[in-house]
Amino acid sequence: MKKLCVILVLLSLLSILIVACEGDSVGSGSDSANTVHTNDLIFLKDQIIIKKGESITVINDSAVLHVIANGTWKDGIQEALKERGAPAGLTLQGKETKIIGPFNTTGVFHLYCTIHPNMNLTVTVQ
Template sequence: MGRTFILRSSIAALLILLLAACTFQSGSTQGVTAVHMSDSDFTQHTVTLNKGDMLVLINDAPVIHIIANGSWVNNIPQPAQENGLPEVHVTIAGNDSATLGPFNTAGTFHLYCTVHPAMNLLVIVI
């Protein structure tokens, strides 16, 4: 009984450690930050990067996203080229990913998906 409890505690501690390690890796380490996409949206609408960071866009759905500079405003696409942000026009196939950057200029930049209305991502570089 006592021994089983200790064994279970060890397994639980190991799982927590593993989980912590995975969380650490998917966060903002080594200048690479990931943002995920579902079938019609980003799973978050703002991401903050440090100058020089790369941004990885991960498509978790079997659909195509086409990411470009600009944003959706009232369901109308508004292409824009912002100073300090390189031109972005990337097609991301289903369950694929794309790496953007490095983002070398501080500022607030707008990315959107030309396929899906309201699919906006605000990139804040500090």
Template structure:
């Protein structure tokens, strides 16, 4: 009789159960994070002219996690924890996120406000993942699956995340970034840095006979051609005296263009990111 009673209290695979405190926290974290990710994806697509694959995947999986938790199956927190861990990985390698963390004040995607948003969204992702892991452990470790109280460590964990967010924002606010004036050089070669969706300077002046190094700071894909964006439309151009740049792909690292043997003004653009233009003045 006791064995039968114990067996009857165990839920079947698709049995729904009341949401624990950790599940509710994770649900709201995933929902807020997913909606914020959707807004960020649309904003970046409008600004750069291209969707970020990692941001799209992160947004979809985040919203899916919220839906799975809302259904309330016993295994829902386990699935959402797996998705939440994958989301954290995508956030850590997303070029727009990395660029904002490296340049909290000079990030071309929105400066310090974008940095604050990135820090908050990252904290929400951590809360969603941690809450899902804790809820999954509760569901599968406690003898009585219907009794899942808020753990004693929850207030301390939330306080730690809030403290980290405030500390990161404070450090970002007091950081003094040095903006290079004029042309910078790498081993004697004039260098232009590229961010997630832009050249970090829109023009560069070099001497005749020099090469130009393009350095991708955050491992974002760029496809470069001769020409420029004009009124939202890419215009490929064959400029007399300019080194040929045709479908040149860079995804991290650096590349050299040239030498520029003829004095003049030349243009290079990125076909992936709308408005990403570079003017090269050769003297």
């Protein structure tokens, strides 16, 4: 009986160790390499590289509204752009996911939130 208790304790400890070593998967879910998350004020990654014809998925993890447009913030000032092949304006409500694209032109595209200073995303299409 004592052996059985020791074995059960060791198996429990081993199970805990295995689960602890799996790492943090919060936010990764079914995200692809073409996924960008936002919080209240920023894109959580400020650049992404995709292939021609692909789209990006933008996930708003906050309850805050974002208005995404072609352009950039420079020194706290909005600079609207009209890059050929860049997507037009997009409203991203709180806790909403939207797909931007497809990007059918190669090049570098600049997206920004018109509401939140310095919230920039650079999309490189290869």
